[in-house]
Amino acid sequence: MDHQAIQSIVEEVVLRLTEASARNHSVPMAVSARHCHLSKNDLEALFGEGYELTKKADLSQPGQFAANESITIVGPRGSLEKVRVLGPARTMTQVEVSQTDSVRLGVKPPLRESGDISGSAPITLVGPKGSLYKNEGLIIAQAHIHMTAWDALNFAVKNGEFVKVVVEGERPVTLGKVLIRVSPRYKLEMHVDTDEANAGFITGKSKGKLIKYEETV
Template sequence: MNEQSTQKIVAEVIKQLHYKSKQEVPIGVSARHCHLSKRDIERLFGKGYQLTKRSNLSQPGQFAANETITIVGLKGSIGGVRILGPERGATQVEISQTDTFKLGVKAPIRLSGNIQGSSPITIVGPKGSVYLDEGLIIAQAHIHMSEDDAYHLGLHNAEHVSVEIKNGVRPILFEKVRIRISPNYNLEMHIDTDEANAGAIHSGQKGKIIKAGNVQ
Protein backbone atom coordinates (compact mmCIF):
# COMPACT_ATOMS: atom_id res chain seq x y z
CA MET A 1 0.00 0.00 0.00
CA ASN A 2 1.52 3.35 -1.02
CA GLU A 3 1.49 6.55 1.02
CA GLN A 4 -1.24 8.15 -1.10
CA SER A 5 -3.61 5.22 -0.51
CA THR A 6 -2.85 5.28 3.21
CA GLN A 7 -3.60 9.00 3.44
CA LYS A 8 -6.89 8.49 1.63
CA ILE A 9 -7.95 5.78 4.09
CA VAL A 10 -6.89 7.90 7.07
CA ALA A 11 -8.90 10.86 5.74
CA GLU A 12 -11.98 8.65 5.35
CA VAL A 13 -11.62 7.28 8.89
CA ILE A 14 -11.30 10.81 10.30
CA LYS A 15 -14.38 11.86 8.33
CA GLN A 16 -16.43 8.96 9.71
CA LEU A 17 -15.30 9.66 13.27
CA HIS A 18 -16.23 13.31 12.83
CA TYR A 19 -19.77 12.44 11.72
CA LYS A 20 -20.33 9.81 14.38
CA SER A 21 -18.97 11.89 17.25
CA LYS A 22 -20.92 15.02 16.41
CA GLN A 23 -24.13 13.65 14.86
CA GLU A 24 -25.03 17.29 14.34
CA VAL A 25 -27.48 18.76 11.87
CA PRO A 26 -28.06 22.46 11.09
CA ILE A 27 -31.61 23.73 11.59
CA GLY A 28 -33.66 25.68 9.06
CA VAL A 29 -36.91 27.35 10.16
CA SER A 30 -39.54 27.39 7.41
CA ALA A 31 -42.24 30.03 7.51
CA ARG A 32 -45.57 29.48 5.75
CA HIS A 33 -45.07 29.21 2.01
CA CYS A 34 -46.53 27.94 -1.24
CA HIS A 35 -45.35 25.78 -4.15
CA LEU A 36 -47.20 26.41 -7.40
CA SER A 37 -47.73 24.44 -10.59
CA LYS A 38 -47.19 26.19 -13.93
CA ARG A 39 -50.93 26.18 -14.56
CA ASP A 40 -51.69 27.85 -11.24
CA ILE A 41 -48.90 30.42 -11.67
CA GLU A 42 -50.61 31.55 -14.87
CA ARG A 43 -54.05 31.56 -13.24
CA LEU A 44 -52.77 33.72 -10.39
CA PHE A 45 -50.34 36.01 -12.24
CA GLY A 46 -51.32 35.88 -15.90
CA LYS A 47 -50.62 33.80 -18.99
CA GLY A 48 -46.94 33.12 -19.61
CA TYR A 49 -45.88 34.51 -16.25
CA GLN A 50 -42.65 33.22 -14.72
CA LEU A 51 -41.55 33.51 -11.11
CA THR A 52 -38.65 35.86 -10.36
CA LYS A 53 -35.91 34.92 -7.90
CA ARG A 54 -35.59 36.82 -4.62
CA SER A 55 -32.98 34.62 -2.94
CA ASN A 56 -31.57 31.11 -3.09
CA LEU A 57 -32.59 28.53 -0.49
CA SER A 58 -30.32 26.04 1.27
CA GLN A 59 -31.30 23.19 -1.05
CA PRO A 60 -29.68 23.32 -4.52
CA GLY A 61 -31.87 24.73 -7.28
CA GLN A 62 -34.59 25.99 -4.92
CA PHE A 63 -35.34 29.66 -4.36
CA ALA A 64 -37.68 32.12 -2.68
CA ALA A 65 -39.57 34.14 -5.28
CA ASN A 66 -40.33 37.84 -5.15
CA GLU A 67 -43.98 36.98 -5.67
CA THR A 68 -46.40 36.35 -2.80
CA ILE A 69 -50.03 35.27 -2.62
CA THR A 70 -52.93 35.41 -0.16
CA ILE A 71 -54.51 32.26 1.26
CA VAL A 72 -58.16 32.27 2.29
CA GLY A 73 -59.92 29.92 4.70
CA LEU A 74 -63.38 29.73 6.23
CA LYS A 75 -62.75 32.36 8.90
CA GLY A 76 -59.96 34.56 7.61
CA SER A 77 -57.06 35.14 5.28
CA ILE A 78 -53.28 35.50 5.44
CA GLY A 79 -51.44 37.68 2.95
CA GLY A 80 -47.82 37.89 1.95
CA VAL A 81 -47.35 34.13 1.68
CA ARG A 82 -44.03 33.58 -0.08
CA ILE A 83 -43.88 31.40 -3.20
CA LEU A 84 -40.95 29.01 -3.45
CA GLY A 85 -39.59 27.95 -6.80
CA PRO A 86 -39.11 26.37 -9.17
CA GLU A 87 -42.63 25.43 -10.26
CA ARG A 88 -43.92 22.01 -9.22
CA GLY A 89 -46.17 19.41 -10.74
CA ALA A 90 -48.87 20.08 -8.13
CA THR A 91 -49.66 23.12 -6.03
CA GLN A 92 -49.37 22.89 -2.25
CA VAL A 93 -49.47 25.31 0.67
CA GLU A 94 -47.53 24.70 3.90
CA ILE A 95 -48.64 26.50 7.07
CA SER A 96 -48.29 26.19 10.84
CA GLN A 97 -50.85 24.97 13.36
CA THR A 98 -51.23 28.57 14.55
CA ASP A 99 -52.17 29.63 11.02
CA THR A 100 -55.03 27.11 10.96
CA PHE A 101 -56.77 28.99 13.78
CA LYS A 102 -56.70 32.29 11.90
CA LEU A 103 -57.87 30.65 8.67
CA GLY A 104 -60.51 28.49 10.33
CA VAL A 105 -59.24 25.31 8.69
CA LYS A 106 -57.80 21.95 9.63
CA ALA A 107 -54.62 20.71 8.02
CA PRO A 108 -52.90 17.32 8.35
CA ILE A 109 -49.24 16.98 9.30
CA ARG A 110 -47.56 15.62 6.18
CA LEU A 111 -44.24 15.48 4.40
CA SER A 112 -43.95 18.02 1.62
CA GLY A 113 -45.36 16.52 -1.58
CA ASN A 114 -47.77 14.18 0.21
CA ILE A 115 -50.98 16.08 -0.42
CA GLN A 116 -53.45 13.34 -1.36
CA GLY A 117 -56.50 13.71 0.87
CA SER A 118 -55.15 16.88 2.49
CA SER A 119 -57.20 20.00 3.20
CA PRO A 120 -58.74 22.50 0.75
CA ILE A 121 -57.63 26.13 0.49
CA THR A 122 -58.19 29.14 -1.75
CA ILE A 123 -55.19 31.01 -3.17
CA VAL A 124 -55.53 34.59 -4.42
CA GLY A 125 -53.08 36.38 -6.72
CA PRO A 126 -53.10 39.69 -8.61
CA LYS A 127 -54.73 38.19 -11.71
CA GLY A 128 -57.08 35.57 -10.29
CA SER A 129 -57.73 32.90 -7.70
CA VAL A 130 -57.37 29.14 -7.39
CA TYR A 131 -59.44 26.82 -5.20
CA LEU A 132 -57.66 23.62 -4.22
CA ASP A 133 -59.71 20.59 -3.20
CA GLU A 134 -56.52 19.35 -1.54
CA GLY A 135 -53.05 20.77 -1.03
CA LEU A 136 -52.98 22.42 2.40
CA ILE A 137 -50.64 20.76 4.93
CA ILE A 138 -48.57 21.35 8.04
CA ALA A 139 -45.08 20.13 7.18
CA GLN A 140 -43.70 17.27 9.24
CA ALA A 141 -40.24 17.91 10.68
CA HIS A 142 -37.65 16.28 8.46
CA ILE A 143 -33.96 16.21 7.63
CA HIS A 144 -32.58 16.62 4.12
CA MET A 145 -29.27 14.90 3.50
CA SER A 146 -27.12 13.57 0.69
CA GLU A 147 -26.29 9.91 0.24
CA ASP A 148 -22.79 10.66 1.56
CA ASP A 149 -24.20 12.29 4.71
CA ALA A 150 -26.53 9.33 5.26
CA TYR A 151 -23.70 6.83 4.85
CA HIS A 152 -21.48 8.53 7.39
CA LEU A 153 -24.34 9.07 9.84
CA GLY A 154 -25.55 5.49 9.44
CA LEU A 155 -29.05 6.54 8.37
CA HIS A 156 -31.49 5.40 5.68
CA ASN A 157 -34.17 7.08 3.61
CA ALA A 158 -37.61 7.25 5.33
CA GLU A 159 -36.07 6.39 8.70
CA HIS A 160 -37.23 8.33 11.75
CA VAL A 161 -34.83 9.84 14.27
CA SER A 162 -34.99 12.03 17.34
CA VAL A 163 -33.18 15.36 17.41
CA GLU A 164 -32.17 17.20 20.58
CA ILE A 165 -31.62 20.95 20.51
CA LYS A 166 -29.99 22.61 23.50
CA ASN A 167 -29.70 26.37 23.34
CA GLY A 168 -29.57 27.21 27.04
CA VAL A 169 -33.05 28.72 26.96
CA ARG A 170 -35.59 26.08 25.97
CA PRO A 171 -33.97 22.69 25.40
CA ILE A 172 -36.27 20.55 23.29
CA LEU A 173 -36.45 17.06 21.81
CA PHE A 174 -38.08 16.41 18.44
CA GLU A 175 -39.22 12.86 17.78
CA LYS A 176 -40.32 11.14 14.55
CA VAL A 177 -38.13 13.38 12.41
CA ARG A 178 -38.15 11.88 8.92
CA ILE A 179 -34.95 11.32 6.95
CA ARG A 180 -35.10 12.40 3.29
CA ILE A 181 -32.14 11.41 1.14
CA SER A 182 -31.22 12.65 -2.32
CA PRO A 183 -27.95 13.28 -4.17
CA ASN A 184 -29.16 16.88 -4.58
CA TYR A 185 -29.78 17.60 -0.88
CA ASN A 186 -27.67 19.58 1.55
CA LEU A 187 -27.71 18.51 5.20
CA GLU A 188 -30.40 20.47 7.06
CA MET A 189 -33.34 19.81 9.37
CA HIS A 190 -36.53 21.71 8.57
CA ILE A 191 -39.05 22.75 11.23
CA ASP A 192 -41.90 25.25 11.09
CA THR A 193 -42.30 28.49 13.04
CA ASP A 194 -44.46 26.93 15.77
CA GLU A 195 -41.79 24.32 16.45
CA ALA A 196 -39.07 26.96 16.38
CA ASN A 197 -40.94 29.20 18.82
CA ALA A 198 -41.49 26.30 21.21
CA GLY A 199 -37.73 25.82 21.50
CA ALA A 200 -36.57 29.43 20.97
CA ILE A 201 -34.79 28.16 17.87
CA HIS A 202 -33.49 30.21 14.95
CA SER A 203 -32.12 29.14 11.59
CA GLY A 204 -28.47 28.19 11.75
CA GLN A 205 -28.59 26.54 15.16
CA LYS A 206 -27.61 22.89 15.36
CA GLY A 207 -29.37 19.84 16.72
CA LYS A 208 -27.99 16.46 17.70
CA ILE A 209 -29.34 13.23 16.26
CA ILE A 210 -29.58 11.02 19.33
CA LYS A 211 -31.80 8.07 18.45
CA ALA A 212 -32.81 6.16 15.35
CA GLY A 213 -36.37 4.92 15.04
CA ASN A 214 -38.16 2.42 12.86
CA VAL A 215 -38.98 2.92 9.22
CA GLN A 216 -42.70 3.58 8.81
Protein backbone atom coordinates in the same frame (compact mmCIF):
# COMPACT_ATOMS: atom_id res chain seq x y z
CA MET B 1 -7.15 -15.51 8.12
CA ASP B 2 -8.85 -15.61 4.70
CA HIS B 3 -9.82 -12.60 2.59
CA GLN B 4 -13.55 -12.86 3.39
CA ALA B 5 -12.91 -12.80 7.16
CA ILE B 6 -10.65 -9.76 6.82
CA GLN B 7 -13.25 -7.98 4.70
CA SER B 8 -15.94 -8.68 7.32
CA ILE B 9 -13.75 -7.24 10.08
CA VAL B 10 -13.00 -4.13 8.01
CA GLU B 11 -16.69 -3.59 7.30
CA GLU B 12 -17.55 -3.97 10.98
CA VAL B 13 -14.89 -1.45 11.99
CA VAL B 14 -16.07 1.04 9.38
CA LEU B 15 -19.66 0.62 10.55
CA ARG B 16 -18.76 1.20 14.19
CA LEU B 17 -16.64 4.24 13.35
CA THR B 18 -19.47 5.63 11.24
CA GLU B 19 -22.02 5.15 14.01
CA ALA B 20 -19.73 6.73 16.60
CA SER B 21 -19.05 9.65 14.28
CA ALA B 22 -22.76 10.17 13.65
CA ARG B 23 -23.50 10.37 17.35
CA ASN B 24 -21.12 13.31 17.62
CA HIS B 25 -22.36 15.15 14.55
CA SER B 26 -24.81 18.02 14.62
CA VAL B 27 -27.33 19.06 12.00
CA PRO B 28 -27.74 22.71 10.89
CA MET B 29 -31.32 23.92 11.20
CA ALA B 30 -33.60 26.22 9.22
CA VAL B 31 -36.98 27.67 10.11
CA SER B 32 -39.54 27.30 7.34
CA ALA B 33 -42.27 29.96 7.49
CA ARG B 34 -45.59 29.53 5.69
CA HIS B 35 -45.10 29.30 1.93
CA CYS B 36 -46.55 27.99 -1.32
CA HIS B 37 -45.31 25.88 -4.23
CA LEU B 38 -47.32 26.46 -7.42
CA SER B 39 -47.82 24.36 -10.51
CA LYS B 40 -47.27 26.09 -13.84
CA ASN B 41 -51.02 26.16 -14.58
CA ASP B 42 -51.91 27.56 -11.16
CA LEU B 43 -49.12 30.15 -11.40
CA GLU B 44 -50.63 31.44 -14.63
CA ALA B 45 -54.16 31.39 -13.20
CA LEU B 46 -53.04 33.59 -10.29
CA PHE B 47 -50.52 35.87 -12.05
CA GLY B 48 -51.47 35.81 -15.71
CA GLU B 49 -50.85 33.76 -18.84
CA GLY B 50 -47.21 33.00 -19.49
CA TYR B 51 -46.09 34.41 -16.13
CA GLU B 52 -42.70 33.32 -14.77
CA LEU B 53 -41.53 33.57 -11.17
CA THR B 54 -38.79 36.10 -10.44
CA LYS B 55 -36.03 35.27 -7.96
CA LYS B 56 -35.76 37.22 -4.71
CA ALA B 57 -33.12 35.04 -3.03
CA ASP B 58 -31.60 31.58 -3.31
CA LEU B 59 -32.59 29.05 -0.66
CA SER B 60 -30.16 26.70 1.04
CA GLN B 61 -31.36 23.68 -0.96
CA PRO B 62 -29.69 23.66 -4.40
CA GLY B 63 -31.85 25.04 -7.22
CA GLN B 64 -34.58 26.34 -4.91
CA PHE B 65 -35.39 30.01 -4.45
CA ALA B 66 -37.73 32.42 -2.71
CA ALA B 67 -39.65 34.36 -5.36
CA ASN B 68 -40.59 38.01 -5.26
CA GLU B 69 -44.18 36.89 -5.75
CA SER B 70 -46.61 36.22 -2.91
CA ILE B 71 -50.26 35.27 -2.65
CA THR B 72 -53.10 35.40 -0.13
CA ILE B 73 -54.52 32.14 1.21
CA VAL B 74 -58.11 32.09 2.44
CA GLY B 75 -59.89 29.67 4.75
CA PRO B 76 -63.40 29.54 6.27
CA ARG B 77 -62.40 31.69 9.26
CA GLY B 78 -59.74 34.06 7.98
CA SER B 79 -56.90 34.73 5.58
CA LEU B 80 -53.12 35.10 5.48
CA GLU B 81 -51.59 37.67 3.19
CA LYS B 82 -48.13 37.83 1.59
CA VAL B 83 -47.55 34.08 1.63
CA ARG B 84 -44.24 33.65 -0.17
CA VAL B 85 -44.12 31.59 -3.36
CA LEU B 86 -41.07 29.34 -3.71
CA GLY B 87 -39.60 28.41 -7.05
CA PRO B 88 -39.19 26.89 -9.46
CA ALA B 89 -42.75 25.92 -10.43
CA ARG B 90 -43.68 22.34 -9.56
CA THR B 91 -45.93 19.67 -11.04
CA MET B 92 -48.51 20.24 -8.28
CA THR B 93 -49.53 23.04 -5.95
CA GLN B 94 -48.79 22.70 -2.24
CA VAL B 95 -49.26 25.19 0.59
CA GLU B 96 -47.40 24.68 3.88
CA VAL B 97 -48.58 26.36 7.09
CA SER B 98 -48.09 25.93 10.84
CA GLN B 99 -50.71 24.69 13.29
CA THR B 100 -51.11 28.28 14.53
CA ASP B 101 -51.78 29.41 10.95
CA SER B 102 -54.38 26.68 10.50
CA VAL B 103 -56.34 27.91 13.52
CA ARG B 104 -56.41 31.41 12.07
CA LEU B 105 -57.60 30.07 8.73
CA GLY B 106 -60.19 27.76 10.28
CA VAL B 107 -58.87 24.63 8.57
CA LYS B 108 -57.44 21.28 9.67
CA PRO B 109 -54.51 20.37 7.43
CA PRO B 110 -52.84 16.99 8.04
CA LEU B 111 -49.22 16.56 9.12
CA ARG B 112 -47.54 15.28 5.97
CA GLU B 113 -44.24 14.79 4.21
CA SER B 114 -43.79 17.45 1.57
CA GLY B 115 -45.25 16.20 -1.71
CA ASP B 116 -47.88 14.00 -0.08
CA ILE B 117 -51.02 16.06 -0.64
CA SER B 118 -53.56 13.34 -1.47
CA GLY B 119 -56.64 13.93 0.69
CA SER B 120 -55.11 16.98 2.37
CA ALA B 121 -57.05 20.11 3.31
CA PRO B 122 -58.70 22.45 0.77
CA ILE B 123 -57.65 26.09 0.44
CA THR B 124 -58.41 29.16 -1.66
CA LEU B 125 -55.49 30.97 -3.29
CA VAL B 126 -55.71 34.60 -4.36
CA GLY B 127 -53.25 36.30 -6.70
CA PRO B 128 -53.14 39.63 -8.54
CA LYS B 129 -54.82 38.20 -11.66
CA GLY B 130 -57.22 35.63 -10.28
CA SER B 131 -58.16 33.16 -7.57
CA LEU B 132 -58.35 29.38 -7.25
CA TYR B 133 -60.10 26.94 -4.95
CA LYS B 134 -57.98 23.83 -4.44
CA ASN B 135 -59.73 20.69 -3.19
CA GLU B 136 -56.47 19.57 -1.61
CA GLY B 137 -52.92 20.82 -1.17
CA LEU B 138 -52.78 22.42 2.29
CA ILE B 139 -50.51 20.62 4.78
CA ILE B 140 -48.45 21.06 7.92
CA ALA B 141 -45.01 19.82 6.89
CA GLN B 142 -43.43 16.97 8.84
CA ALA B 143 -40.17 18.08 10.46
CA HIS B 144 -37.45 16.59 8.29
CA ILE B 145 -33.74 16.50 7.54
CA HIS B 146 -32.42 16.87 4.01
CA MET B 147 -29.20 14.98 3.38
CA THR B 148 -27.09 13.29 0.72
CA ALA B 149 -26.33 9.58 0.62
CA TRP B 150 -22.90 10.35 2.10
CA ASP B 151 -24.54 12.19 5.01
CA ALA B 152 -26.89 9.24 5.51
CA LEU B 153 -23.91 6.88 5.71
CA ASN B 154 -22.17 9.20 8.13
CA PHE B 155 -25.21 9.37 10.41
CA ALA B 156 -26.02 5.66 9.92
CA VAL B 157 -29.60 6.41 8.81
CA LYS B 158 -31.63 5.73 5.67
CA ASN B 159 -34.25 7.51 3.59
CA GLY B 160 -37.70 7.39 5.20
CA GLU B 161 -36.37 6.64 8.68
CA PHE B 162 -37.59 8.65 11.67
CA VAL B 163 -35.16 10.00 14.26
CA LYS B 164 -35.10 12.35 17.24
CA VAL B 165 -33.23 15.65 17.26
CA VAL B 166 -32.06 17.32 20.46
CA VAL B 167 -31.63 21.09 20.34
CA GLU B 168 -29.70 22.62 23.21
CA GLY B 169 -29.97 26.27 24.15
CA GLU B 170 -31.92 28.64 26.33
CA ARG B 171 -34.97 26.41 26.02
CA PRO B 172 -33.74 22.87 25.25
CA VAL B 173 -36.17 20.79 23.23
CA THR B 174 -36.27 17.28 21.76
CA LEU B 175 -38.14 16.90 18.47
CA GLY B 176 -39.43 13.42 17.75
CA LYS B 177 -40.49 11.67 14.54
CA VAL B 178 -38.16 13.74 12.37
CA LEU B 179 -38.14 12.31 8.85
CA ILE B 180 -34.90 11.54 7.01
CA ARG B 181 -34.99 12.56 3.31
CA VAL B 182 -32.04 11.47 1.17
CA SER B 183 -31.26 12.75 -2.33
CA PRO B 184 -28.20 13.85 -4.30
CA ARG B 185 -30.05 17.15 -4.84
CA TYR B 186 -30.08 17.96 -1.12
CA LYS B 187 -27.79 19.80 1.24
CA LEU B 188 -27.60 18.74 4.90
CA GLU B 189 -30.19 20.74 6.82
CA MET B 190 -33.15 20.18 9.14
CA HIS B 191 -36.38 22.06 8.48
CA VAL B 192 -38.87 22.97 11.21
CA ASP B 193 -41.90 25.22 11.05
CA THR B 194 -42.42 28.41 13.05
CA ASP B 195 -44.37 26.70 15.83
CA GLU B 196 -41.56 24.21 16.42
CA ALA B 197 -38.97 26.97 16.22
CA ASN B 198 -40.79 29.16 18.73
CA ALA B 199 -41.13 26.26 21.16
CA GLY B 200 -37.36 25.73 21.27
CA PHE B 201 -36.06 29.25 20.52
CA ILE B 202 -34.69 27.78 17.29
CA THR B 203 -33.14 30.08 14.69
CA GLY B 204 -31.24 29.63 11.46
CA LYS B 205 -28.05 29.52 13.53
CA SER B 206 -29.22 26.62 15.70
CA LYS B 207 -27.92 23.08 15.42
CA GLY B 208 -29.45 19.83 16.55
CA LYS B 209 -28.01 16.49 17.60
CA LEU B 210 -29.44 13.55 15.64
CA ILE B 211 -30.41 10.60 17.85
CA LYS B 212 -31.53 7.27 16.48
CA TYR B 213 -34.48 5.80 18.36
CA GLU B 214 -32.48 2.88 19.70
CA GLU B 215 -29.91 5.26 21.15
CA THR B 216 -30.12 7.28 24.37
CA VAL B 217 -29.80 11.05 24.52
